Amino acid sequence: MKNRLRVLRAERGWSQQDLAERLEVSRQSVNAIETGRYDPSLPLAFRIADLFGLRIEDVFENPSTAG
Amino acid sequence: MEISPASVRFLWRFIGATLVYGVMITGATWLTRAINPPPIGLIALSILPAIAIAASLIVVGLYLVEETDEYVRKRQAVAMLVSIGILLTLSTALGFLQQRSLIGSVDLLWAFPAWCVLWSVTQCWMAIRDYRRSKDAA
Numbered sequence: 001m002k003n004r005l006r007v008l009r010a011e012r013g014w015s016q017q018d019l020a021e022r023l024e025v026s027r028q029s030v031n032a033i034e035t036g037r038y039d040p041s042l043p044l045a046f047r048i049a050d051l052f053g054l055r056i057e058d059v060f061e062n063p064s065t066a067g
Numbered sequence: 068m069e070i071s072p073a074s075v076r077f078l079w080r081f082i083g084a085t086l087v088y089g090v091m092i093t094g095a096t097w098l099t100r101a102i103n104p105p106p107i108g109l110i111a112l113s114i115l116p117a118i119a120i121a122a123s124l125i126v127v128g129l130y131l132v133e134e135t136d137e138y139v140r141k142r143q144a145v146a147m148l149v150s151i152g153i154l155l156t157l158s159t160a161l162g163f164l165q166q167r168s169l170i171g172s173v174d175l176l177w178a179f180p181a182w183c184v185l186w187s188v189t190q191c192w193m194a195i196r197d198y199r200r201s202k203d204a205a
Contacts, residue, residue: 026069029138031201038138 001039002061008052022051071139077130084126088119120179146193150185
């Protein structure tokens with residue numbers, strides 16, 4: 001699933017490790033989500049969206065409506 | 068690579084269960100030779116080390132329950148399933164080879180150590196694959 005995680009993280013000047021610590025997951029998890037290799041569960045997706053102060057659909061692209 | 072608290076707990080528990088396994092095998096072998104037990108005792112001594120293997124598998128299950136990083140947990144579960152699949156395929160192939168008298172007997176007690184090795188190899192393979200994919204994606 002495509003997402004804006006890398007851009008949002010870069011805007012805040014956070015490394016993958018910084019984001020991982022804020023989300024309490026491993027850096028590998030952040031890397032896997034950023035590169036689209038892993039789709040997070042709904043609770044983790046909410047945590048990510050909350051951390052950036054956005055809605056889930058502002059972070060993750062809805063696959064059913066993606067062009 | 069970071070190691071989660073659940074992984075650390077798993078490692079210590081697994082090392083403990085493996086040490087108990089070693090003690091049980093050594094003890095059961097020594098007792099079998101030393102006291103020449105009756106058949107029922109021999110059965111009990113033969114099965115005893117398997118209790119430690121059951122404990123090891125419970126430790127593996129506990130790890131999956133306790134691991135809070137869902138991505139790491141999913142990767143471990145996939146690695147376990149892949150290694151179980153390889154082990155079952157290999158053991159089935161060996162079984163057919165034995166049935167046709169193409170090979171001698173293979174000791175079944177190697178199944179668990181073989182699974183542990185396959186699980187580790189699968190994790191290494193997944194780590195290399197993911198590293199290459201993340202490099203390509205960067």
